[in-house]
Amino acid sequence: MKNLSNKKILFIICGGISAYKSLETIRILKKNGAIIKTILTESAKEFVTPLSITSLSQGKVYYNLFSVENEAEMDHISLSRWADVILIAPATANTISKLAQGITNDLASTVVLASDKDIFLAPAMNVRMWEHLTTKLNLKKIEEFGYKTIGPEIGDMACGEYGEGKMSEPLKIAKEIDDYFLGKINNKKFKALITAGPTNEYIDPVRFITNKSSGKQGYELAKSLSKKGFDTTLISGPTNLKINDEINLIKVETADEMLIATQENLPVDVAIFSAAVADFKINKTFKNKIKKQDNFNLNLEKNLDILNYVSNHNSMRPKMVIGFAAETNEIVKNAEEKLNKKNCDWIISNDVSNKDIGFNSDYNEVTIHYKNKDLIREKLSYKKKSEISDEIVDRIIHQLK
Numbered sequence: 001m002k003n004l005s006n007k008k009i010l011f012i013i014c015g016g017i018s019a020y021k022s023l024e025t026i027r028i029l030k031k032n033g034a035i036i037k038t039i040l041t042e043s044a045k046e047f048v049t050p051l052s053i054t055s056l057s058q059g060k061v062y063y064n065l066f067s068v069e070n071e072a073e074m075d076h077i078s079l080s081r082w083a084d085v086i087l088i089a090p091a092t093a094n095t096i097s098k099l100a101q102g103i104t105n106d107l108a109s110t111v112v113l114a115s116d117k118d119i120f121l122a123p124a125m126n127v128r129m130w131e132h133l134t135t136k137l138n139l140k141k142i143e144e145f146g147y148k149t150i151g152p153e154i155g156d157m158a159c160g161e162y163g164e165g166k167m168s169e170p171l172k173i174a175k176e177i178d179d180y181f182l183g184k185i186n187n188k189k190f191k192a193l194i195t196a197g198p199t200n201e202y203i204d205p206v207r208f209i210t211n212k213s214s215g216k217q218g219y220e221l222a223k224s225l226s227k228k229g230f231d232t233t234l235i236s237g238p239t240n241l242k243i244n245d246e247i248n249l250i251k252v253e254t255a256d257e258m259l260i261a262t263q264e265n266l267p268v269d270v271a272i273f274s275a276a277v278a279d280f281k282i283n284k285t286f287k288n289k290i291k292k293q294d295n296f297n298l299n300l301e302k303n304l305d306i307l308n309y310v311s312n313h314n315s316m317r318p319k320m321v322i323g324f325a326a327e328t329n330e331i332v333k334n335a336e337e338k339l340n341k342k343n344c345d346w347i348i349s350n351d352v353s354n355k356d357i358g359f360n361s362d363y364n365e366v367t368i369h370y371k372n373k374d375l376i377r378e379k380l381s382y383k384k385k386s387e388i389s390d391e392i393v394d395r396i397i398h399q400l401k
């Protein structure tokens with residue numbers, strides 16, 4: 001990890017059983033050259049002591065919003081300005097909820113609200129708390145603020161249950177922060193475009209043909225690209241998903257609109273086509289709502305293939321063109337036919353006959369099919385779409401360089 005040297009990290013530790021992992025996280029960050037100041041929430045002091053943290057971080061521990069001593073040395077506003085990045089680990093359900101509501105009743109929440117720096121959270125909580133709709137909505141909200149989450153992971157929990165909610169391991173957290181700084185330095189010059197979600201092809205003003213794509217895979221890819229420093233444009237079909245302001249979001253409805261938005265946003269260095277674009281549109285959309293009738297035939301005509309258009313563009317073909325293939329059978333054969341036919345550099349296939357992956361799931365399992373590489377294909381095993389996206393983007397960065 002070469003990118004942490006002299007980076008100022010404000011490390012907020014909240015009160016949870018995994019607070020013990022924060023000590024190891026501090027040790028790794030420190031070993032790699034980061035400068036650390038720490039804030040302990042009131043309940044975090046029940047799990048780790050200020051003395052153990054000061055010994056490891058070799059920096060001051062702050063915990064009281066109304067401490068004369070703290071405010072005289074570095075007030076809470078200066079503390080938030082001092083940091084290059086803020087890391088909250090473990091981020092408890094309580095802290096996530098406070099950040100989502102803008103509640104500032106202690107030093108940690110006040111500093112975060114007063115900060116204009118990037119904020120990383122490593123959530124950790126019981127699986128039921130993690131799965132509760134309140135937590136989901138709070139997370140959605142803070143992600144819209146641009147806060148970035150690391151984990152949590154699936155596994156055995158301290159409370160004896162099994163499931164999602166374990167704090168990510170210290171090494172993974174440190175690596176994410178390292179990647180973030182790497183991205184800031186190296187990838188700013190790269191432009192990325194990504195299509196996501198379904199398209200709606202209108203029959204009449206109130207009816208349309210669509211598909212089951214939620215846009216989750218494409219949105220996660222956009223987040224990974226942006227997190228790693230890419231100047232990112234996301235062209236999205238209709239979805240309920242939200243994304244932070246750093247990403248240039250263009251909302252479209254039909255395949256024709258997606259094509260125009262794509263054309264208008266070239267040139268880019270890398271273009272990823274994860275959208276499930278309707279292959280057909282209605283030959284002539286009815287101006288008025290169609291009346292009920294016994295038989296009705298629809299005339300369909302082919303939509304232009306956006307991926308094919310971009311990958312064969314004479315002057316504006318991106319350095320990397322990556323397509324997706326949603327397959328139900330003969331996955332390798334079909335995906336590799338698309339790789340060649342659509343003139344892509346990579347095709348990423350997913351088996352959408354499995355309802356736990358692909359369409360609308362938070363998880364995926366994909367194979368990257370490479371064109372001009374010794375390695376013909378590479379499988380990325382079953383994991384969250386956010387993690388699949390990080391792994392794909394790491395490979396893109398490697399290839400672009």
Ligand code: PMT
Pocket residue numbers: 195196197198212213214215216217218255273274275276277278279303304305306307308322323324325326327338350352358359360361
């Ligand atoms: O959105 P989620 O719910 O998260 O689900 C993710 C996903 C399953 C939709 C995604 O992982 C995926 O596989 N996307 C591609 C779906 C698809 O329509 O594949 P396809 O085999 O029909 O098309 C092949 C490629 O051509 C795709 O990159 C597609 O974006 C592109 N295409 C297709 C038709 C068209 N008119 N224009 C295109 O650009």
